[in-house]
Amino acid sequence: MKSFKIICLLIFVCYSFGYSQQANPKKLIGNWNWIQSSGGFAGQIINPKTTGYDIQIEFTKNGLYKEGKDKKIDHQYKYSIKLGKTIYSQEPTDIIKYISPSDSKEEIISDSFEFKGKDTLILKNECRDCFIKMYVRRK
Numbered sequence: 001m002k003s004f005k006i007i008c009l010l011i012f013v014c015y016s017f018g019y020s021q022q023a024n025p026k027k028l029i030g031n032w033n034w035i036q037s038s039g040g041f042a043g044q045i046i047n048p049k050t051t052g053y054d055i056q057i058e059f060t061k062n063g064l065y066k067e068g069k070d071k072k073i074d075h076q077y078k079y080s081i082k083l084g085k086t087i088y089s090q091e092p093t094d095i096i097k098y099i100s101p102s103d104s105k106e107e108i109i110s111d112s113f114e115f116k117g118k119d120t121l122i123l124k125n126e127c128r129d130c131f132i133k134m135y136v137r138r139k
Helices: 002-028
Strands: 030-039 044-046 055-059 064-069 072-086 089-099 111-116 120-125 131-137
Touching: 030 120
Parallel strands: none
Antiparallel strands: 030 044, 030 055, 030 131, 055 064, 064 072, 072 089, 089 111, 111 120, 120 131
């Protein structure tokens, strides 16, 4: 009986980690419009109305992340999603690791992410005094 409980527990743990790694990334794929950002050293809240520009991002199935202002792509990175520690929780979570397109050792801030409802994406920079950014899925 004890070995049966251990086997059930192992299956549950394996399923849980597999679900976390597979379900969220699929929902991440697509085009997103920026709603607002909050944080930074000054604890500010900014949005398209206060900045005078819009930001669009895209996560592709091929592992490309694209970001641009006012529909012009400014940045493009490769990305991968890994289960890891986050500064926002004690529980391991999916983290987006951005990879510089050049051969430089440029350090790019990783993001943990979550979804609110079916169409809202929240990206959380994995650093102190950085930003939490909110996006809505583009139709």
